[in-house]
Amino acid sequence: MISKKEEVLRQLKLVRKAKNISYQAIVDGTEELGMAVSLSSVKRVFAEDSQACDFRYDSTLKPIVRFVMGVDGDIEE
Numbered sequence: 001m002i003s004k005k006e007e008v009l010r011q012l013k014l015v016r017k018a019k020n021i022s023y024q025a026i027v028d029g030t031e032e033l034g035m036a037v038s039l040s041s042v043k044r045v046f047a048e049d050s051q052a053c054d055f056r057y058d059s060t061l062k063p064i065v066r067f068v069m070g071v072d073g074d075i076e077e
Contacts, residue, residue: 005052008065013046016068026067035063 030037
């Protein structure tokens with residue numbers, strides 16, 4: 001069974017590709033939100049073989065989700 005965190009990561013990858021958002025745009029966007037995520041972290045998140053368990057939700061995935069998907073909520077939402 002896929003975890004909610006893994007599903008969030010899967011959807012995040014799909015939305016980024018669909019919207020054609022660059023890694024640098026994500027870095028800049030998370031910085032503007034006051035929750036900066038480094039370029040190296042963004043690249044690792046979107047790597048083909050990345051797994052959600054490798055990242056902290058609050059400091060890495062959540063800011064990226066807020067910018068890419070426009071969603072501001074916890075993993076349960």
